[in-house]
Amino acid sequence: MSDPEASLSAPIEQPSVAVAEAGTARSAAFGIRWRRQLEAILIPGGAIAVSLILFGVFCFFAGANPLAVYASIDKAAFGSWYSFQNTLVRAAPLMLCALCTAIPFRLGLVVIGNEGAFVIGGLCATIVGLQLPNSSPLTVQIVMVLSGMAAGGFWILLVGALKYYRGVNETISSLLMNYIALALLNQAVNSWIKDPSSLNKPSSYPIPDAQMLQPIGGSLVNWGLVFGIVACLITWFLIQKTTFGFQIRVIGGNIRAARLAGLPVGPTIIIACFLAGAAPGLAGMVEVAAVQGSASESLAAGYGYSGVLVAFLARQNAFGCILVSVLLGGLLASGGILQRTHHLPDATTLVFQGIVFLTILYSESLYGRWKFFREGNA
Amino acid sequence: MSNPVGGLGWLGVPLALLAGAVRGGTPFLFVSLGECLTEKSGKINLGLEGVLLMGAMSGYAISYKTGSPWIGVLAGGCAGMILGLIHAWLVLRPNVNDVAVGIAMIIFGGGFAFFLGKPFIQPVAPQLPSIDLGNWSADPAVRAALKICPLFFAGVALAFGMHWFFRSTRWGMFVRAVGDQPGAARAMGISVWKVRTVSIVCGSFLAGIGGAYLSLFYPGSWNERVSSGQGVMAVALVIFARWNPVECLWASLLFGGAQALGPALQSVGIGGYYYLFNAAPYFLTLAVMIATCNPRRSLTGAPGAIGTGL
Numbered sequence: 001m002s003d004p005e006a007s008l009s010a011p012i013e014q015p016s017v018a019v020a021e022a023g024t025a026r027s028a029a030f031g032i033r034w035r036r037q038l039e040a041i042l043i044p045g046g047a048i049a050v051s052l053i054l055f056g057v058f059c060f061f062a063g064a065n066p067l068a069v070y071a072s073i074d075k076a077a078f079g080s081w082y083s084f085q086n087t088l089v090r091a092a093p094l095m096l097c098a099l100c101t102a103i104p105f106r107l108g109l110v111v112i113g114n115e116g117a118f119v120i121g122g123l124c125a126t127i128v129g130l131q132l133p134n135s136s137p138l139t140v141q142i143v144m145v146l147s148g149m150a151a152g153g154f155w156i157l158l159v160g161a162l163k164y165y166r167g168v169n170e171t172i173s174s175l176l177m178n179y180i181a182l183a184l185l186n187q188a189v190n191s192w193i194k195d196p197s198s199l200n201k202p203s204s205y206p207i208p209d210a211q212m213l214q215p216i217g218g219s220l221v222n223w224g225l226v227f228g229i230v231a232c233l234i235t236w237f238l239i240q241k242t243t244f245g246f247q248i249r250v251i252g253g254n255i256r257a258a259r260l261a262g263l264p265v266g267p268t269i270i271i272a273c274f275l276a277g278a279a280p281g282l283a284g285m286v287e288v289a290a291v292q293g294s295a296s297e298s299l300a301a302g303y304g305y306s307g308v309l310v311a312f313l314a315r316q317n318a319f320g321c322i323l324v325s326v327l328l329g330g331l332l333a334s335g336g337i338l339q340r341t342h343h344l345p346d347a348t349t350l351v352f353q354g355i356v357f358l359t360i361l362y363s364e365s366l367y368g369r370w371k372f373f374r375e376g377n378a
Numbered sequence: 379m380s381n382p383v384g385g386l387g388w389l390g391v392p393l394a395l396l397a398g399a400v401r402g403g404t405p406f407l408f409v410s411l412g413e414c415l416t417e418k419s420g421k422i423n424l425g426l427e428g429v430l431l432m433g434a435m436s437g438y439a440i441s442y443k444t445g446s447p448w449i450g451v452l453a454g455g456c457a458g459m460i461l462g463l464i465h466a467w468l469v470l471r472p473n474v475n476d477v478a479v480g481i482a483m484i485i486f487g488g489g490f491a492f493f494l495g496k497p498f499i500q501p502v503a504p505q506l507p508s509i510d511l512g513n514w515s516a517d518p519a520v521r522a523a524l525k526i527c528p529l530f531f532a533g534v535a536l537a538f539g540m541h542w543f544f545r546s547t548r549w550g551m552f553v554r555a556v557g558d559q560p561g562a563a564r565a566m567g568i569s570v571w572k573v574r575t576v577s578i579v580c581g582s583f584l585a586g587i588g589g590a591y592l593s594l595f596y597p598g599s600w601n602e603r604v605s606s607g608q609g610v611m612a613v614a615l616v617i618f619a620r621w622n623p624v625e626c627l628w629a630s631l632l633f634g635g636a637q638a639l640g641p642a643l644q645s646v647g648i649g650g651y652y653y654l655f656n657a658a659p660y661f662l663t664l665a666v667m668i669a670t671c672n673p674r675r676s677l678t679g680a681p682g683a684i685g686t687g688l
Contacts, residue, residue, distance in 0.1 A: 062493075110477045167673035168664075171424075171477050172614050176660045179607055183657030190653060305481065312478040347492030354486025358468065361478055365471035 039373035047363035051356040058351060064342040076337040077330025085220040089291075091329030092221075093118070095228030096283035097307025098314065098321040099235055100156060103276040104170070105316040106239055107269055108252040113159055113174030114280045115304025116181035117152035121281025122288045123185050124151035126204050126295040127193060129288075133208065140211045144285050152281015153274040155181065160273030164266050182300050189296055203296030213290035224286035229322060231279050236318035238275075248272055280304060306332075309357050328353070390519060391642050397523030398638020399631040400530055401596045405430070405605075406630035407533040408588030409612040410619065411540060412458075412581035414626050417616055418544065419577035420557035420683040424480025425465055426585040427609025428487020429458045433589025435495035438600035442503035450503070451529070451590045458586020459579050461487050466578035470571055484609070498600050506595045527595045529587070533627075536584075540623035553577055557681030585609065606637075614663040620679035633659045 056066030077087050100114040125148035132140050155177060162168040186202075193204040215222050239245035247268045251258045258265055283303065288295055310328055314320030335349040368374060409426055416423045433454035441450030461483060468479045509531075512524030544550040555563040556573040564570055588608070593600045615633060619625035640655035 110475070112477065112481065162668060165673065166668055167671045168667045169617070169671075172617065173664060173667065175424075175610055176614060176664045179611075179660040180657055180664070183653050183660070186656075187651065187653035191650065305485070308478075308481050309485065312475070312481075345493050345496045347489050347496070350485055350489025351493050352489075354482060354489045357482035358464070358479070358486055361474055361482055362468055362471065364473050364475075367473065 035373045035375065039367065039370075043363045043366050044360060047360045048356065051359035054359065055352050055355050058355070059342075059344070059348075062344060062348075064344055069338065069342055069344070072337050072341055073331065073334040076334035082220070083333065086333045087326065087330040088221050088225050089329075090332045091325040092224035092228040093280075093283040093287060093303040094307055094310050094325035094328055095232055095321055096224070096279040096286075097304050098310035098325060099231060099279035099307075099318065100152075100276045100304075101308050101311035102314070102316045102318060102321060103235060103239070103248075103272055103279075104156075104160070105311065106245075106248050106252045107272055108255065109160070109163060109170045109269075109273075111156060111159060111170055111174045111273070111276065112305075112308050113156055113177050113277070114307040115300060115302070116174065116178035117155045117277040117280040118284040118287070118304045118307075119178075119181040119185050119299050120155045120284065121148035121152035122284030122299045123181075123188055123295050124148060124281075125285035126207065126288050127188070129207050129211065130193060130205055135211075137211045140207075141213060141289065144289055145282060148281045148285030149278035150281070152284060153276075153278035155281070156277025157270055157274040159277075160269045164269050178304065185295065185299060186297060193295070195294065198294075198296070201296055201298070203294045206294040207289060209293075211289075212293060213286065215290075222286065222290035224283065224290060227282055227286065228325070231282070232318040232322050235275075235279075239318070244268070244271075280307065306353070309353065313357065313360055388646060391646055393519065393523050394642035394645065395635045395638050398642065399635035400526055401634065402637045403630040403632075403634025404527060404530045404533055404596075405588040405591050405608050406612065406615060406633045407530070407537065407627060408591065409585045409608055410615045410626040410630055411533070411536055411623055412584030412588070413612040413616045414581075414619070414621060414623055415540065415553070415584070416578050416581035417621060417684060418557045418681055419553050419574045420560060420681050421469055421574055421578060422476045422480070422613060422684065423462075423465060423469075423483075423578060423581060424477055424610060424613055425461070425483025425487065426582070426612055427605065427607065428484040428491075429461045429582050429585040430589040430592065430605050430609040431491040432457045432461055432487045433586030434593035434604050435491040435498065435589075435600060436586070437590025438503045438593035439495065439498045441505075441594055442498060442501050445504055447504050447506045447594050450594055451506070451587055454590025454593075455583045455586040458582040458584070458589065461586075462579040462582025463575075465582065466575040469578070470574055492602050495600055495602075503594070503600070505598055506591070508595070527591065529591050529595065533630075537623045537627040544623070554681070557683055560683050585612070611659060611663065614667070617680075618663055618666050621681065622679060632662070636662055 052070070056070070059066040059069045076083055078084050097114040097118060100117055101111055104111040125144040128147040129140055129144045132143060135143075156174070159170050159174045159177060162173050163170040189204050190202045194202055195205045213223050216226070237245075239248060247258070247263050250261070250263060251265055251268055255265065280303075284299065287299060287303075292298065306328060310321055310324045313328075314324045331349055331352060335346050338344045338348050339346050409430060412429075413423060413426060436457035437447075437450040437454030439450075440453035441447045444450070464486075465479060465483050468474055469476050506527055506529065508525040508527055510521065510525055512521040515521055515524075542550075544554060552563070552568050552573050555566065556568060556570050556577075560570045563573070589605070592604050592608075597604060611633070615629050616626065619629040636658040637656070639658050640652050643649070643655055644652050
């Protein structure tokens with residue numbers, strides 16, 4: 001189609017050819033779509049296979065049988081209903097933390113303040129929850145959820161506002177705010193809300209047992225999983241199906257075009273960042289109110305940083321975040337068994353995570369590399 | 379002695395800050411010089427935290443095995459180079475996000491360091507010697523404060539050397555050209571890929587030495603908490619120093635001093651906000667970034683092509 005006149009005149013003079021061409025174009029488009037979907041499955045699948053081989057080699061050199069290690073990981077993660085529940089408990093905060101990176105990414109921002117928002121959400125929920133010792137459990141829990149989300153949301157909102165109004169790089173500022181959040185947490189549990197009986201590990205006063213979030217119907221799984229799945233679904237709907245989501249995607253695609261079109265760029269960035277931070281804030285609240293029972297340094301267990309990983313592995317897709325979180329949750333749940341049965345240090349799961357992450361990032365550069373997936377003559 | 383603070387009293391605070399600036403600033407200095415070199419070539423390396431941990435572990439392990447801390451320092455640098463090679467190979471491919479690779483390298487490097495370093499947490503490795511500049515004083519606090527690691531002086535020399543390298547040498551110009559205008563550099567016949575790879579690998583070497591300093595001088599032991607985020611803060615520190623190696627030196631001293639603020643104030647009885655004072659470097663960086671950034675133009679001194687594709 002190098003000659004524009006020919007392409008313009010062709011449909012007018014020969015309508016039948018145009019119809020036929022449209023037909024082939026449609027089947028070609030179908031062919032492209034089919035092949036692209038195959039590419040979108042094969043590349044990450046291949047990357048995971050390669051990372052499994054690499055980690056297998058690593059295990060071999062570490063003196064363990066790779067196949068036995070994989071069998072143990074599978075057993076510890078998905079082997080029984082009990083272990084699968086354990087996996088889901090770990091997957092829930094990952095889903096929520098991943099949204100903190102996935103939502104701003106659509107705006108063109110790379111935010112890695114997940115850990116900070118998680119910690120601040122947990123801390124604020126604890127502080128507020130401790131003020132209401134005599135209220136009904138439901139009231140306390142709702143107030144804690146709201147304060148956790150508000151605190152986490154405000155934390156990432158700051159990052160977005162600094163970016164929009166002052167041009168401060170959002171990646172660096174959110175990273176710094178992780179450390180500031182951790183310092184605030186340590187300061188709080190060592191002075192303002194310190195439980196004097198917690199000597200070895202300074203922590204806050206505990207949330208009364210009656211007010212804790214209870215597991216769902218006799219299982220080990222707590223409400224965090226429901227929150228996580230619902231939040232991912234809402235995020236998907238918000239970004240793909242609403243006007244607000246469309247604004248987010250336009251701003252992420254071309255911020256100048258968004259400005260020229262008169263879209264409210266500033267408010268959209270601020271609101272989206274608030275929502276992004278609210279998710280890990282909620283996860284922090286669940287961690288306190290359903291798992292740990294009080295705020296302490298162990299809130300910063302790395303769920304936030306793993307959340308960044310999940311978001312990138314899921315290619316910033318909210319549905320993908322659910323799936324990847326469950327897989328990574330299983331991997332995290334298997335750390336103990338590797339130590340017990342294979343005498344591998346607990347850092348082995350970190351090595352595994354690193355290898356998987358690096359291989360999948362490498363695979364990003366392979367899209368469009370093979371002509372087969374982009375050819376249309378199916 | 380009615381003074382509970384010690385022989386020096388309140389004078390101890392500035393002395394502790396000064397000593398902390400030199401002692402705690404040295405790892406910042408090496409990591410930030412490495413980051414500065416990398417960023418000058420147009421790429422951000424967020425994964426230096428992983429390099430730092432790997433350098434700390436290898437330095438300590440090799441020092442323990444060979445009995446020579448200096449071989450340990452070299453090993454730390456080489457471990458950094460290996461991670462740098464992986465990082466460079468990944469980030470110089472199309473469509474690969476710098477930040478994501480950085481986080482992955484933190485997990486990967488940290489994981490490897492903790493995995494391989496597990497047997498070395500217990501043993502005591504020979505430490506780097508110190509140069510005692512405080513022998514003129516009878517006060518033990520002054521003497522302790524002026525025990526300085528030779529690596530600090532090496533770092534200072536390196537900062538000035540790197541400044542000269544960027545300003546006055548042919549290779550320095552190549553690095554700057556690749557970081558500012560990769561297209562123009564390519565037109566000059568420079569291989570952007572090669573220059574960036576070498577910059578990232580050399581930068582990681584320096585960060586690895588910074589890691590070895592952590593485990594072999596101060597704090598002087600290997601465990602999983604040996605680094606307190608110096609690797610990631612280096613990125614902020616380089617922005618703070620406006621991509622100038624000599625200013626990286628002053629910024630590192632400032633950050634080292636800020637790190638010593640909490641303990642120093644605690645020693646004179648102001649311990650109430652110990653943990654917040656510990657976070658002083660982070661507040662400082664954020665405040666400086668808020669004060670100096672502008673949404674309408676990039677920072678003066680920033681490499682033109684930073685963070686863009688190959």
